Amino acid sequence: xxxLKELKPRSIVIRMPNWIGDLIMATPIxxxxxxxxxxxxxxxxxxxxxxxxxxxxxxxxxxxxxSKVSGFGxxxxxxxxxxxxxxxxxxxxxxxxxxxxxxxWFWQGDVKRRLGYNGNARxxxxxxxxxxxxxxxxxxxxxxxxxxxxxxxxELSSSRPRLYLTEQEIQExxxxxxxxxxxxxxxxxxxxxxxxxxxxxxxxPERFREVTQKMLTDPHxxxxxxxxxxxxxxxxxxxQGLPTRVINLAGLTSxxxxxxxIKLCDVLLTNDSGPMHIAAxxxxxxxxxxGSTNEVVTGPYQTGQVIHKHVACSPCYRRVCPIDxxxxxxxxxDEVVQALQVALKAKKSHV
Numbered sequence: 001x002x003x004l005k006e007l008k009p010r011s012i013v014i015r016m017p018n019w020i021g022d023l024i025m026a027t028p029i030x031x032x033x034x035x036x037x038x039x040x041x042x043x044x045x046x047x048x049x050x051x052x053x054x055x056x057x058x059x060x061x062x063x064x065x066x067s068k069v070s071g072f073g074x075x076x077x078x079x080x081x082x083x084x085x086x087x088x089x090x091x092x093x094x095x096x097x098x099x100x101x102x103x104x105w106f107w108q109g110d111v112k113r114r115l116g117y118n119g120n121a122r123x124x125x126x127x128x129x130x131x132x133x134x135x136x137x138x139x140x141x142x143x144x145x146x147x148x149x150x151x152x153x154x155e156l157s158s159s160r161p162r163l164y165l166t167e168q169e170i171q172e173x174x175x176x177x178x179x180x181x182x183x184x185x186x187x188x189x190x191x192x193x194x195x196x197x198x199x200x201x202x203x204x205p206e207r208f209r210e211v212t213q214k215m216l217t218d219p220h221x222x223x224x225x226x227x228x229x230x231x232x233x234x235x236x237x238x239x240q241g242l243p244t245r246v247i248n249l250a251g252l253t254s255x256x257x258x259x260x261x262i263k264l265c266d267v268l269l270t271n272d273s274g275p276m277h278i279a280a281x282x283x284x285x286x287x288x289x290x291g292s293t294n295e296v297v298t299g300p301y302q303t304g305q306v307i308h309k310h311v312a313c314s315p316c317y318r319r320v321c322p323i324d325x326x327x328x329x330x331x332x333x334d335e336v337v338q339a340l341q342v343a344l345k346a347k348k349s350h351v
Contacts, residue, residue, distance in 0.1 A: 004115065004128055005153040009040050009091035013064065013111060015102050016046040016054070019196070020255070020274025023050055024281050025141045025301065026096045027057070028159035032146065033094070034059040036154045043088060052255050053278075056164040064088075078105075085109025095126075096145055117148060137294070142301050161281040161301050165260055173260035180247050186220045187344050190265035190284075192275040193238055194231030194250075198319030200292035202271050203328050209238050210333045211269065212246060215340060224249055224265065226258060226275055267343040269336065276300055285343040287336065291327030292316050305339050307331055 012033060017023050023046060033042060043062040044054050051065040069077040086109050093106045095116030103122040106114045118129040133147055146156050182188060193208045195201035215221050227235040227250030235250035259278050262268055268279040268286045272293045279286040280300035288300055290308035294315040299306050309330035
């Protein structure tokens with residue numbers, strides 16, 4: 001078997017991560033693989049609905065979307081995935097996920113060379129297993145993803161997370177804002193108070209509300225609240241009784257509509273979340289609040305302002321705080337307001 005550095009793949013499948021933020025942090029891989037193999041047919045394999053974020057990506061030839069399945073039985077969903085992999089006749093598969101099931105699918109799908117990080121009992125399923133970096137907890141996840149490409153002769157690059165939106169999508173988002181009464185050219189703040197992983201990643205709802213009220217003292221400011229369907233009740237609670245310049249869009253947008261609206265914001269205030277990485281990828285200024293997680297590993301990549309108090313027990317990576325939630329309670333309303341004001345002022349000076 002020839003080394004990966006000698007491989008000249010004609011057809012490549014890249015298994016993208018399963019979470020919005022992780023998927024976005026993996027987009028530099030698409031850039032780097034395309035540069036290394038400009039003539040190859042590149043397929044990005046991703047779960048629905050987050051695969052829609054890649055629908056306009058120029059570095060891929062095909063988007064392989066699939067729905068979540070579990071276990072290893074003979075259900076039709078698993079058979080469909082395996083059969084589609086077989087039809088792709090892939091010379092190379094790159095696994096950015098670390099699960100056993102994703103490696104099993106590549107093996108069952110006859111992907112000839114299967115490159116991925118070792119672990120989770122999947123070594124025998126990989127033709128080219130790679131040891132996890134020793135400094136995985138002290139380097140950004142973007143770098144960890146890129147490191148996986150080194151056996152292919154692709155060295156660490158300067159490529160950054162990115163997303164592609166169409167002009168039509170942007171214009172439709174602008175039309176929606178106009179319909180909602182948001183004045184064009186006036187300061188627009190996005191706020192994302194939720195996070196999928198758990199409440200330990202979320203700043204206090206009442207403090208988001210306090211920040212909103214303080215930012216509204218500027219009569220020109222409008223605020224958009226974002227969130228998924230699961231977090232819509234939280235957002236509704238925060239927005240209850242606030243002026244009409246505060247618009248609750250939680251659970252009302254598709255993932256690409258969300259991206260377009262974030263693109264149109266002058267700044268996004270958010271917990272460590274998927275929308276945080278959407279903002280960073282679209283070059284929207286971001287103020288990110290961290291507590292239970294590590295901004296060195298999953299913070300907005302090379303951009304934005306992170307507020308993290310680094311209390312003794314942080315990062316703990318728990319879903320729910322078992323004690324007094326000191327990491328998030330230590331973040332005061334006024335310092336968040338100040339960070340937003342600085343971001344708005346900087347954005348205005350660059351217009």
